[in-house]
Amino acid sequence: MNEKSAFITIIGRPNVGKSSLMNRILGQKVAIVSDKPQTTRTKIMGVYTKGADQLVFIDTPGFHKPRNMLDKSMNKAVGDGMADVDAAVLVVEAKPKFSLEGGLPPAETELIKELKRRRLKAVLVINKIDILENKEELLTLIAQYMGQFEFEAVVPLSAKTGDGVDIFLSEAFKFVKTSPHYFSDDDITDQPEKVMVAEMIREKLLILLDKEVPHGIAVDLERFVERDTADGEPILDVEATIICEKESHKGIIIGKGGAMLKKIGTLARRDIEEFFGIRASVKLWVKVKEDWRNRQGLIHTFGLD
Numbered sequence: 001m002n003e004k005s006a007f008i009t010i011i012g013r014p015n016v017g018k019s020s021l022m023n024r025i026l027g028q029k030v031a032i033v034s035d036k037p038q039t040t041r042t043k044i045m046g047v048y049t050k051g052a053d054q055l056v057f058i059d060t061p062g063f064h065k066p067r068n069m070l071d072k073s074m075n076k077a078v079g080d081g082m083a084d085v086d087a088a089v090l091v092v093e094a095k096p097k098f099s100l101e102g103g104l105p106p107a108e109t110e111l112i113k114e115l116k117r118r119r120l121k122a123v124l125v126i127n128k129i130d131i132l133e134n135k136e137e138l139l140t141l142i143a144q145y146m147g148q149f150e151f152e153a154v155v156p157l158s159a160k161t162g163d164g165v166d167i168f169l170s171e172a173f174k175f176v177k178t179s180p181h182y183f184s185d186d187d188i189t190d191q192p193e194k195v196m197v198a199e200m201i202r203e204k205l206l207i208l209l210d211k212e213v214p215h216g217i218a219v220d221l222e223r224f225v226e227r228d229t230a231d232g233e234p235i236l237d238v239e240a241t242i243i244c245e246k247e248s249h250k251g252i253i254i255g256k257g258g259a260m261l262k263k264i265g266t267l268a269r270r271d272i273e274e275f276f277g278i279r280a281s282v283k284l285w286v287k288v289k290e291d292w293r294n295r296q297g298l299i300h301t302f303g304l305d
Helices: 018-026 069-081 106-118 137-146 165-175 193-208 247-254 256-276 296-301
Strands: 004-011 044-050 053-059 087-093 122-127 153-156 218-228 234-244 279-288
Touching (some): 018 044, 018 053, 053 165, 087 106, 122 137, 193 256, 234 256, 247 279
Parallel strands (some): 004 053, 087 122
Antiparallel strands (some): 218 234
16 A cells, blocks of 8 residues: 655634644544633644545644743744644634734734745635625635735635535645655544543633633643452543642632532543543542743643643
């Protein structure tokens, strides 16, 4: 079999649906999603193999104006994700939150500059077409982006419904070249299981908590062990500490009588059990580490550098 492969980085502003697109392609959630900005904090690889062809997608954090050391680390992950790849995918929204008359937002302008500097081939993906009432609005949007960069293709799609994703894949496969597969054909991600479990927990925090709280949260997985119960059934023991920056946030995470923390644990346990196919026990604690997002040692400890 004449194997071919391509590494393709997925870039864009926060909340445009980069992780949702990769999850839709893979048919399984390997990157967490929420409506909060900066949900993705590090590079995540998703592997899609079809016959002799293998696509390795690199999901990157949303590119944004940095406010702390963690933000700078996230922006660095975007740049790192654009190195040594065969192509890039710039994901934008069908209904942008900016006025087209004012030009593209600074984050996208910077990303396009980087595409030019690296001489990368790129596909423009216009996501969330499912919320667009008048599809003719896409013409103006496409003209705006094509005026800034010569994209190999423009693909309107909906990562939510899957509409147009097959068209995108047909474009992505054009970038493969003769090369051995870098991952086993049945692999779907490079993420260690422990990292994925910690992210499943953080996703529930992002979904359930007020907007100002999740940005200052990290999850430190302290125990991840499979054992047999007294009945001989396998069970996953998961113990994690939720790190926050303020005592007031700690109270919000725990909730009245521990109700919020229990809800977070219950929802995370369901995802963990579904992913691994066995029962799970999830125990959570909460600790305060003030201003941890500006402490390089802690950023490294949590695997976010």
